[in-house]
Amino acid sequence: MIRFVDPSTAWYEDILANHAEAAQALVDDVLADTERDGNGCLVTATVEPRKVRFRGSQDRAYRFVHCVTEGLAATPHQVVRHRCHNRRCVNPEHLVIGTRADNLRDEWDRQANGVDFNLL
Numbered sequence: 001m002i003r004f005v006d007p008s009t010a011w012y013e014d015i016l017a018n019h020a021e022a023a024q025a026l027v028d029d030v031l032a033d034t035e036r037d038g039n040g041c042l043v044t045a046t047v048e049p050r051k052v053r054f055r056g057s058q059d060r061a062y063r064f065v066h067c068v069t070e071g072l073a074a075t076p077h078q079v080v081r082h083r084c085h086n087r088r089c090v091n092p093e094h095l096v097i098g099t100r101a102d103n104l105r106d107e108w109d110r111q112a113n114g115v116d117f118n119l120l
Contacts, residue, residue, distance in 0.1 A: 027064065041089035043088045062089065
């Protein structure tokens with residue numbers, strides 16, 4: 001049986017199997033290049049979510065941090081959700097894997113509670 005692996009998932013599988021130490025070093029660099037805000041977020045100094053490049057590909061920094069920290073080769077159907085609702089946050093304690101439906105429910109909850117972390 002042939003197993004189809006999405007290129008992004010294959011990239012993370014390769015990173016975790018063959019380049020974990022270098023990936024963790026990049027995670028450490030990303031985390032060191034943040035500022036902690038009043039919510040405990042580790043916020044990047046970017047307007048949009050920061051991206052990182054590693055071994056010829058790039059991804060959002062928060063997804064990279066979560067996948068490397070958790071040892072997870074996320075599929076395209078899995079999203080990294082922010083418990084803090086701050087997309088510039090890369091704090092591993094604020095990140096959790098989920099589905100797009102979970103992420104949509106998070107957004108509805110954020111809007112229902114009137115919190116806009118983009119304005120903080």
